[in-house]
Amino acid sequence: MTSDHDVIIVGAGLAGGILAGVLAEGGRRVLLLERGRALAYSDIPSDHLRNHRLTLYGDNTTPDPAGHPRVFIDGAGVPHTVLPHDARYQLNAFTVGGGARVWGMQAWRFHPDDFRMATRYGVPDGSSLADWPIGYADLAPFYERAEHEIGVAGDHAGTTHAPRARDFPLPPVPRSPSAEWLARGADRLGWRTFTPPLAVNTRPYLGRGACIQCAQCIGFACPTDAKNGSHNTLLPRALASRRCTLVTRAHASRILTDGFGQAIGVEYFAPTTTDSATLERRTARARTIIVSSGAIESARLLLLSASPLQPHGLGNHSDHLGRHVQGHAYPIAYGLLPPDVESSLLGPGVSVATTQFNHGNPGIIGGAMLANDFVKLPLIFWRQSLPPDTPRWGLANKRAMRDLFRRGIDVRGPVQEIPSPDSRVTLDPAVRDTFGLPVARLSGTTHPETVRTAEFIRARAEEWLRASGAERLWSWPAEKKFSAGQHQAGTCRMSADPRDGVTDPFGRVHGHDRLFVCDGSLHVTNGGFNPALTIMALAFRTAEHLLASP
Ligand SMILES: Cc1cc2nc3c(=O)[nH]c(=O)nc-3n(C[C@H](O)[C@H](O)[C@H](O)COP(=O)(O)OP(=O)(O)OC[C@H]3O[C@@H](n4cnc5c(N)ncnc54)[C@H](O)[C@@H]3O)c2cc1C
Ligand code: SF4
Numbered sequence: 001m002t003s004d005h006d007v008i009i010v011g012a013g014l015a016g017g018i019l020a021g022v023l024a025e026g027g028r029r030v031l032l033l034e035r036g037r038a039l040a041y042s043d044i045p046s047d048h049l050r051n052h053r054l055t056l057y058g059d060n061t062t063p064d065p066a067g068h069p070r071v072f073i074d075g076a077g078v079p080h081t082v083l084p085h086d087a088r089y090q091l092n093a094f095t096v097g098g099g100a101r102v103w104g105m106q107a108w109r110f111h112p113d114d115f116r117m118a119t120r121y122g123v124p125d126g127s128s129l130a131d132w133p134i135g136y137a138d139l140a141p142f143y144e145r146a147e148h149e150i151g152v153a154g155d156h157a158g159t160t161h162a163p164r165a166r167d168f169p170l171p172p173v174p175r176s177p178s179a180e181w182l183a184r185g186a187d188r189l190g191w192r193t194f195t196p197p198l199a200v201n202t203r204p205y206l207g208r209g210a211c212i213q214c215a216q217c218i219g220f221a222c223p224t225d226a227k228n229g230s231h232n233t234l235l236p237r238a239l240a241s242r243r244c245t246l247v248t249r250a251h252a253s254r255i256l257t258d259g260f261g262q263a264i265g266v267e268y269f270a271p272t273t274t275d276s277a278t279l280e281r282r283t284a285r286a287r288t289i290i291v292s293s294g295a296i297e298s299a300r301l302l303l304l305s306a307s308p309l310q311p312h313g314l315g316n317h318s319d320h321l322g323r324h325v326q327g328h329a330y331p332i333a334y335g336l337l338p339p340d341v342e343s344s345l346l347g348p349g350v351s352v353a354t355t356q357f358n359h360g361n362p363g364i365i366g367g368a369m370l371a372n373d374f375v376k377l378p379l380i381f382w383r384q385s386l387p388p389d390t391p392r393w394g395l396a397n398k399r400a401m402r403d404l405f406r407r408g409i410d411v412r413g414p415v416q417e418i419p420s421p422d423s424r425v426t427l428d429p430a431v432r433d434t435f436g437l438p439v440a441r442l443s444g445t446t447h448p449e450t451v452r453t454a455e456f457i458r459a460r461a462e463e464w465l466r467a468s469g470a471e472r473l474w475s476w477p478a479e480k481k482f483s484a485g486q487h488q489a490g491t492c493r494m495s496a497d498p499r500d501g502v503t504d505p506f507g508r509v510h511g512h513d514r515l516f517v518c519d520g521s522l523h524v525t526n527g528g529f530n531p532a533l534t535i536m537a538l539a540f541r542t543a544e545h546l547l548a549s550p
Pocket of ligand 1: 219293
């Protein structure tokens with residue numbers, strides 16, 4: 001058992017990298033444990049069949065996928081053992097940088113009302129909808145810090161859904177002709193649009209180059225390192241301080257506690273030498289432990305850390321640990337551009353959005369931001385975006401692909417989900433990972449109010465395409481299903497009262513002086529926006545709180 005560190009952070013993902021940077025620069029000695037590898041651009045294949053946008057036969061970052069299954073309980077209660085490339089696994093990304101290594105970079109602040117959903121809408125039957133114990137004003141300075149220290153490109157004047165004190169550090173991404181066409185359609189409806197915020201270098205920034213608008217953005221690494229996350233900003237700062245030790249291929253298996261139940265260290269498996277295939281069990285001690293492993297794995301690690309004093313898992317004093325899992329329902333309306341509208345295959349692709357329907361929709365709880373989509377791989381277009389009556393095979397399909405690929409257009413939005421206590425992560429009683437540890441068991445389904453909101457948003461997406469002059473229009477109804485995925489959140493929600501959640505408003509596990517959680521797990525609700533900028537803001541806030549603590 002070593003104690004050479006002030007802080008141990010479990011997970012060098014998006015939040016973990018920020019925590020490491022702020023804490024190490026603030027003088028703390030940090031041990032950063034990451035189960036994945038630090039991957040160079042050339043280590044992340046551009047395979048169209050195996051990537052984080054289309055995991056048909058695998059993905060392009062997960063180490064040892066077969067050694068880390070999960071168990072998915074279907075609607076009939078039947079368990080299925082699933083591997084990372086299966087959609088039911090709810091994969092984000094297991095690598096240094098986490099999901100942001102391959103993400104789409106949408107970097108949204110939540111709406112102020114996203115923090116007070118229960119007050120604004122009441123609590124629907126069967127749901128666990130609650131207000132956050134903090135408000136937008138508490139996070140605003142940290143949103144600003146994330147925008148500037150990670151690097152976000154945006155339209156200050158247009159992005160009005162949440163008050164902003166300072167302009168974005170980078171100019172917005174260029175608008176494609178089809179996005180201009182959508183903006184004109186929105187004008188006809190009286191809807192306000194703007195260019196959405198993306199964490200991308202639209203010009204050189206923080207010592208790295210600008211986006212070259214390649215056609216392969218989301219799901220892949222960036223050829224110019226213009227895609228911003230903590231892996232190329234705060235993590236290098238942590239390492240440069242010489243106070244952060246990053247151990248990759250280090251899989252935390254348990255939080256260690258003392259005789260009073262307080263966290264004192266972490267047990268983990270790591271290679272005996274840097275390149276060795278042999279892993280050994282190690283322990284490390286520190287004054288503060290921060291779990292930052294993503295919403296599913298953070299809950300799993302706390303459940304795995306049960307002790308005689310806390311037999312149901314650390315932080316499970318009020319039976320909230322692992323519950324309230326949320327992601328985003330994502331309704332999509334598809335159409336075809338008229339022949340006179342120029343399509344574009346320049347990345348990233350997302351360049352027009354509206355926040356008209358995030359709140360204030362009569363009879364509906366919450367809502368969603370709507371935007372156009374990333375440039376698509378041809379195979380994704382073939383699978384998801386062809387008109388329903390298109391021949392799927394042979395010469396007729398080839399002709400359809402040739403005619404329609406550049407004319408496809410869609411509008412989509414992340415729907416504010418209504419949390420349910422039955423949507424949860426537990427430990428599977430039978431299936432174990434490569435280390436012999438029980439794997440995450442995922443069960444539950446979407447609350448009916450989420451489906452209602454998703455149907456409302458789908459209708460707005462269709463309305464937008466129709467008003468823009470789309471030649472054809474089609475979409476699929478929202479359905480109930482377990483929802484977490486890349487936007488997974490909520491499993492260790494924060495609360496002012498220990499009876500209502502797992503951590504306090506700074507991420508400190510209730511009743512545990514030295515144990516923190518900091519990632520999407522903390523979200524009480526997940527907003528009608530992509531969640532990562534909120535995850536980053538919380539990481540800056542928790543790290544500053546720790547530096548200010550004696
Ligand atoms: C293809 C893709 C596109 C996306 N696009 C967007 C977008 O446009 N906008 C947006 O807001 N969000 C997007 N996301 C989601 C976003 O990446 C996540 O919300 C974000 O990364 C979550 O941050 P986190 O710190 O909670 O977890 P993560 O970034 O997932 O980090 C968790 C880290 O912990 C490590 N870990 C897990 N268990 C252990 C363990 N036991 N021991 C050691 N290490 C462990 C993991 O390997 C991982 O590196 C996208 C994700 C993907 C995959
Ligand atoms: S579109 Fe730009 S940010 Fe995205 S991967 Fe290509 S070069 Fe990088």
